[in-house]
Amino acid sequence: MQLCVINMDIDTIISNTPDAIILNLSRRVKERRLELNLTQKSFSKRAGMGYDAYRRFENSGEITLKNLVLCAIALDSAEDFAGLFSRKSYQNMDELLKTQEVKKRLRGSRNE
Numbered sequence: 001m002q003l004c005v006i007n008m009d010i011d012t013i014i015s016n017t018p019d020a021i022i023l024n025l026s027r028r029v030k031e032r033r034l035e036l037n038l039t040q041k042s043f044s045k046r047a048g049m050g051y052d053a054y055r056r057f058e059n060s061g062e063i064t065l066k067n068l069v070l071c072a073i074a075l076d077s078a079e080d081f082a083g084l085f086s087r088k089s090y091q092n093m094d095e096l097l098k099t100q101e102v103k104k105r106l107r108g109s110r111n112e
Contacts, residue, residue, distance in 0.1 A: 032075045047073070
């Protein structure tokens with residue numbers, strides 16, 4: 001049983017490579033576009049971005065941050081960006097109190 005848990009963790013780690021995350025994101029955007037019954041050309045126009053840029057995103061995952069936000073707006077999902085790098089949610093009061101003890105830093109000190 002423990003071996004299964006370890007394999008699942010390894011699979012999770014492997015699937016969380018930057019390329020895998022980007023391709024998964026482009027796949028989900030494409031699925032939403034198709035749910036709306038839009039062609040690549042009509043969706044790119046609706047999003048306010050170039051057709052070639054959108055087509056490249058669907059095919060390779062390559063996209064600028066601005067164009068990704070434009071896609072999110074066109075899919076009525078812009079609010080998803082609000083939680084992207086937000087603070088951690090806490091499981092209990094002890095976790096919350098520990099984080100309040102840590103001094104808030106204005107800059108990092110490690111140079112690795």
